[in-house]
Amino acid sequence: MDIWYWNAEKDGMYSVKSAYRSLAGGDGMEVSGSSDRESEMWLWKRLWNVPVWPRVKMFFWQLCSEALATRANIASRIRGDISFCSLCNSFYETNIHLFKNCGVAQKVWEGLGLGGGVGATESGIRDWVEERWRELGGREHRLFMLGCWAIWEHRNKVIFDAKEVDPMVVIRRVGDVVAELEGSEHEVRRGRRRREDGMGVEDGGSWRPAPSGCVKINVDAGVKEGEGVSLCLVCRDDRGAVLWGISVVQDQVWEPHVAEAVAVLEGAKEAMRLGYKDIVMESDCAQVIEALNKKQAGRSSFMLVIDEVLCLSVYFNFVVWSFSSRVNNSVAHALAHVYPRISATEKKEKDSNHGKVIQHER
Numbered sequence: 001m002d003i004w005y006w007n008a009e010k011d012g013m014y015s016v017k018s019a020y021r022s023l024a025g026g027d028g029m030e031v032s033g034s035s036d037r038e039s040e041m042w043l044w045k046r047l048w049n050v051p052v053w054p055r056v057k058m059f060f061w062q063l064c065s066e067a068l069a070t071r072a073n074i075a076s077r078i079r080g081d082i083s084f085c086s087l088c089n090s091f092y093e094t095n096i097h098l099f100k101n102c103g104v105a106q107k108v109w110e111g112l113g114l115g116g117g118v119g120a121t122e123s124g125i126r127d128w129v130e131e132r133w134r135e136l137g138g139r140e141h142r143l144f145m146l147g148c149w150a151i152w153e154h155r156n157k158v159i160f161d162a163k164e165v166d167p168m169v170v171i172r173r174v175g176d177v178v179a180e181l182e183g184s185e186h187e188v189r190r191g192r193r194r195r196e197d198g199m200g201v202e203d204g205g206s207w208r209p210a211p212s213g214c215v216k217i218n219v220d221a222g223v224k225e226g227e228g229v230s231l232c233l234v235c236r237d238d239r240g241a242v243l244w245g246i247s248v249v250q251d252q253v254w255e256p257h258v259a260e261a262v263a264v265l266e267g268a269k270e271a272m273r274l275g276y277k278d279i280v281m282e283s284d285c286a287q288v289i290e291a292l293n294k295k296q297a298g299r300s301s302f303m304l305v306i307d308e309v310l311c312l313s314v315y316f317n318f319v320v321w322s323f324s325s326r327v328n329n330s331v332a333h334a335l336a337h338v339y340p341r342i343s344a345t346e347k348k349e350k351d352s353n354h355g356k357v358i359q360h361e362r
């Protein structure tokens, strides 16, 4: 069931304008044109099989879904924001500019030996990605995904850490990651059994699949002052294979723990919608998991969300609210935080002292 769909949901206080991308079966939800959907499926299936960190796949997925918070994207939501390219400062920072046409990106592609992709495509980013995908072979797909990811990482460092723009930094970063991945692949071959879902290399931690017959939903939320909230859900079966994922960006002003609770609520709703009866819901927000396990009650907006989750939970035969450290929640975390970048420590600060500058991780 590899279908992506858009779903604009109006749901009381929780969703105003939400862009859903999911891998779940389309069942009455708003679906984009079928050829569009086929091309998304075509690409998604291929990129998911590339041996690279899940967070890179998730980033790539957001890129192809036009869900990255580029300046052009932000400017279209928030009037008055600067929308020039963070790297060359000469053109509007659209996806297609940042990853394809920007002089900095072109140097990166040359440096990685993937040059020549500056062809005629002027349409969407996904057309360009698809075109490049067909041109490139074997190991180059991983380089291509990592190149895009590293360009985005560099762009964020330029904006948030005031780093100098330097395509060489991006090229070296890709090289380091490839070496690291090849090292861990070697480890995997020597000892541990490879994961069946083809994800190959997990980025650290000890994430475990749900018990037999259950699905596990990892959820996470990222909050960025003035820009909104992103929620991310990743659902995997009892073998660890990804069934679907959702990334939602909302113009909401929520405190981080409220956003984390809403992420759990969205996970519960999606699980209900898809008819799952046995679920493990995993969040890296201890406050949410504790409130659910202790069935806490109260009148704060946080408690109202918790209460709604508890009301929904009677629908399930088996439900476990599970705390997962940030590292084990990495897929959901990475996806939620591709949009608003926020680190664990800064997030704690922000819980007690919200309104401070937020930086991105790594």
Ligand SMILES: [Zn+2]
Pocket (backbone or CB within 6 Å): 085, 086, 087, 088, 089, 090, 091, 097, 098, 101, 102, 103, 104
């Ligand atoms: Zn540029």
